[in-house]
Amino acid sequence: MTTTTTHIAMSTAPKTQPALDIADCPPAIDVLEQLRVGLARSIAGRRAQPLSIASLSADAHALVIEALGDGEIRAELDATEAHPRALLTETSLTGVWRWRLFDPAGGLLADVLEPGDCPTPMYERPFQAARNRIDWPRDSSEDSMDAVAVLAELDTYLDLQPDSDAGIQANTRRLDINGAKDLSHSVNLSMLPQNPAAMALIERCLGQGPARMINLGYGRCQIEATSVRPIWRLRHFNSSGRLLLDSIEISPIPSVVLATTQDLTDSHERLGQLLAAIGDHGPSNFPKGQPRTALGCD
Structure with a gap:
């Protein structure tokens, strides 16, 4: 685990202006309606199925992405032997996520939208190859x-975590974080007198995992998975880049990135309002001389 600032590279493709209005594109509207149904399932505590948008026409795809907008959370999962590289983003609707998978050459393998507290890859992949215990020295020098x-405190709280050989699986995911038993634990490193040798030992024993996240909602929260399941390192920075809080959290997913039931309810309502506004607008902006089928919006 490192102490350098994490840079998550997202898509570098330029945004283009859609060729038509979303009210003229039934496939785009259908995607938004399916997302609203998925949000309702998530609010009820049931898992919503991910929705592929890879097969949409270029116009319909652009309209959906434009309608959803950009949110405050970004994540990156490194490629492994079992999984390709993944980029995940939250849309402007809290609890509606987009995740993409890429082959080694950068080619797009999957483009998916998913409603819920957190997207499936973030639940399943960060700790699949992680250790269940911390290998920490029982005797050490005075400066460490x-x-x-x-490390001993973290090791104690690991005993309280549910056993899993493959991390947190989708069928046991914690959708309603308000009503679930809270097994998380946090250690505030900023409040402890850690010298450089002690910090180096903590980082060496915890290691570095394949997942990194950034939450830009309040300043900048940089989150990294360790190589021990399910331990995360979180650093909160202010707008000028000054470190405000350095902590370690034991949790399947850090609470700062999870969408709450209230978040999902608000997004369900906002998406309903958007769909109502689209319905009131009605078809109006077809490019002249070009049929709907040519646009993939039939």
Whole structure:
């Protein structure tokens, strides 16, 4: 685990102006309606199925992405032997996520929208190859004793976590975080007198995992999976880049990136309002001389 700032590279493709209005594009509207149904399932505590948008026409795809907008959370999952590289983003509707998979050459393998507290890859992949325990020294030098105390505390709370050989699976995911038993635990490193040797020992024992996330909602929260299941490192920075809080969290997914039931309810309502506005608008902006079938919006 490193202490350098994480840079998550997202799509570099330029945004283009859609060729028509979304009211003229039934496939785009259908995607939004399916997302609203998925949000309702998530609010009820049931898993919503991911929705592929890879086969949409270029116009319909652009209209859907434009309607959903950009949110505050970004994530990247490294490629492994079992999985390709993944980029995940939250849309402007909290709890509606977009995730894409890429082959080694950068080619797009999947383009998916998913309603819920957190997208499936973020639940399933960060700790698939992780260790279940911390390999920490029981005897150490005086300058690293503070680190040993932190590692021992984390090790104790790992005993409370549910056993899993493949991380948190989709069929056991915690959709309603307000009503679920809270097994998370956090250690505030900023409040502890850690010297460089102690911090180096903590980072060496926890290691670095394949997942990184950034939440830009309040300043900048940089989140990294460790190589121990399910331990995360979180750093909160202010607008000028000053570190405000450095902490370690034991949790399947850090709470700062999970959409709550209220978030999902608000997004369900906003999406309903958007669909109502689209319905009131009605078909009006077909490019002249070009049929709907040519646009993939039939």
